[in-house]
Each structure stands twice: as C-alpha cells, then as structure tokens.
Amino acid sequence: MAKKTDNNALNGNAANGSAANLNSVTSAESARIAALGYEEAVAELEALVQSIESGRTGLEASLVAYGRGEALMSHCRNLLQRAEQTVTQMSLSELEQER
Numbered sequence: 001m002a003k004k005t006d007n008n009a010l011n012g013n014a015a016n017g018s019a020a021n022l023n024s025v026t027s028a029e030s031a032r033i034a035a036l037g038y039e040e041a042v043a044e045l046e047a048l049v050q051s052i053e054s055g056r057t058g059l060e061a062s063l064v065a066y067g068r069g070e071a072l073m074s075h076c077r078n079l080l081q082r083a084e085q086t087v088t089q090m091s092l093s094e095l096e097q098e099r
Contacts, residue, residue, distance in 0.1 A: 025071045033071050038079045045072040 025033070033041065048065045051057050057065060 025067055029068065030071065033068075033075050036072075036075065038076060038083075041072050041076050041079070045069055045076070048072070 036044065048069045052062045052065055052069075
C-alpha cells in the first residue's frame with residue numbers, strides 16, 4: 001500500500017513556510033524517501049502531482065511539494081539505475097557461465 005504524502009508539506013507548513021526553505025527537503029524527509037520502495041515512491045510522486053494540478057494547493061505548498069517531488073524523482077532514478085546494474089551483472093555472469 002502506498003504511503004500518504006506528508007500533509008504538513010502539502011499545506012505549506014513544512015520548512016516553516018520560509019521562502020529560502022520551500023524547495024529544500026529536510027534530512028528526515030530525505031531519510032524517509034530513501035526508505036521507500038520504487039512503487040511507493042512513484043505512488044507518492046503521483047499524489048503530489050495530482051495535488052498540485054488540482055489547484056487545491058497554494059503556491060508555497062506547491063513549491064514544497066515540487067521540491068519533494070524532485071527528491072522522489074531522484075530516488076526513483078537511483079533505484080532504476082541500481083536495478084539496471086543488477087540485471088547487467090546477472091547477464092554478464094550468465095554469459096560467463098555459458099563459456
């Protein structure tokens with residue numbers, strides 16, 4: 001089951017609403033994102049996009065959500081790169097065993 005997005009972030013309460021921190025993700029949030037599996041991260045990213053696109057979220061909260069979305073995208077890319085490396089290594093190993 002996908003985890004719910006952080007309501008504080010969506011409501012603009014994250015980072016105390018200061019303009020300097022709107023696009024940053026806290027270390028605690030980074031750790032939580034790092035713990036997500038690929039499917040969970042994608043589901044959370046989709047929820048953020050829907051929230052922003054719906055117009056229900058104000059400008060500052062949208063900027064916070066956008067920053068979190070960037071962190072989620074980066075995490076997903078990293079997971080996909082690791083999966084690709086694993087498949088490549090497995091394929092090479094299989095080729096070596098065939099020789």
